[in-house]
Amino acid sequence: MAELLAYCRAGYENDTAAELTAATAQRGAYGYPVLQSDSGYVSFPLYQQEDLHTLANTLAVADTIFPRQLIAVTQTHDALDKQDRITPILETVRDIKEIIGMSGNVLVEYADTEDGKQLAKFCRKFVVPLRQALRGAGLLTKKESDNKPFIHVFFTDFDTCKIGYSLPQSRNPAPMGIHRLKFPSDAPSRSTLKLEEAIVTMLDAHQREQVLRAGGRAVDLGACPGGWTYQLVQREMYVEAVDNGLIADSLMKTGLVGHFAEDGFTYRPEYGRVDLLVCDMIEQPDRVARLMGDWLVKQLADHAIFNLKLPMKKRYDTVVDALTLLTQRMTQAKIAFNLRARHLYHDRDEITVTVVRHE
Known part of the structure; x- marks a missing residue:
């Protein structure tokens, strides 16, 4: 057999x-x-x-x-x-x-x-x-x-x-x-494990150094209460945390986080561009894929890590459609990149996508 x-x-x-x-x-x-x-x-x-x-x-x-x-x-x-x-x-x-x-x-x-x-x-x-x-x-x-x-x-x-x-x-x-991770006791939410798993399993050592360099800048769309921001701060990145909700005081006290109570779909980076865009907003997959494409094609961010929330039915087809939309836009813009999408252990009804621009 x-x-x-x-x-x-x-x-x-x-x-x-x-x-x-x-x-x-x-x-x-x-x-x-x-x-x-x-x-x-x-x-x-x-x-x-x-x-x-x-x-x-x-x-x-x-x-x-x-x-x-x-x-x-x-x-x-x-x-x-x-x-x-x-x-x-x-x-x-x-x-x-x-x-x-x-x-x-x-x-x-x-x-x-x-x-x-x-x-x-x-x-x-x-x-x-x-x-x-x-x-x-x-x-x-x-x-x-x-x-x-x-x-x-x-x-x-x-x-x-x-x-x-x-x-x-x-x-x-x-x-x-299965990559089981220990929840950090000082993290503001368990969603932090989703980004940590993506970092350690979907990026190789060179990509982690490239995307998450200390002193780099990142934007976290839909950041409240700061689970994903926490992972970036742990790696000594400056983070623009975008959400109408509050960000954990422990993160604000680090001096590495700026809170912007704005709409994640209209926000633009404080200094024109960032190294990394992360996003865990609860929105339709195609809408999030278009938003990620806007940031990457317009060079507002060099790299991106984001989640696509899945519907109850035709989840594979929905993912393929969203990723095809993003891939086509970046290819047409002549951007060389590596894209991976995984249903991680710490994900539930979502998949995580990494997009790393080639050096």
Whole structure:
């Protein structure tokens, strides 16, 4: 069998399926989605076995929107013997080794749902003897290696698991594709985690230095009470916080924040331009995309990080339409840029977009 497995937020299975259908077709691979509402994952069987490894090489999680992790699944085992789950898994991993060589780690995972979490304790315990067995069979490096393929064992219940692999250039490095962050006790709102996750997972080290340089200037549209402004202040940026609501006193006392009680759609930067524009306003996605395009095309901001709030239906189509609108405008303006859009773990019904202008 050949199956692409995508982890996602529960409730976003249809959107993940639509994206997988489009992304695989763009790469000349075809299949069909199999999903269950609120399951936290989508299975995508492929018509051609040979397409699986091609997709494992070329379809990176970082370049998708809704998948948290992508696994090239080669075998599903059901009705596992509870007295010996390891033997059939070893046999499958031997076959996988013929494709990818030695693996650098094994992850035993489950869906990020209430039902899936019932498997958490079992998975944490099971990975220890499984790792030992794989090493004993010469199927796993003696020390964990992030630069090698990973084996993934995904349990859907105690008797059923899907076994596959991910490659270093394509996978999300976080287990289960989830980057859990600790909420800073002095931050004014939990929305700060959305921007922090975007910074640490969607920007590489060079882009972080380029976009978030100390002493740089930023505008935060819809800033109240200051969750996103907090992240910028932590990086010693000067911030124009735009919102009719109040900004946390702790941020105002830093001397790095100016509060402007104005409309985010008509505000313009105090000194004509800024290095970075951030925006988490609750508005229609196409309207926000047009606003971001205005700032970037008119060179009011060099870079942008913003959220698009999602509707209840046709969320994938809505995102594609909004991002296409923005991309076309910047391309027509002959601006070289890198754009990424991700449904982050700390997002809910929204996606986060980063736009970084090439130097």
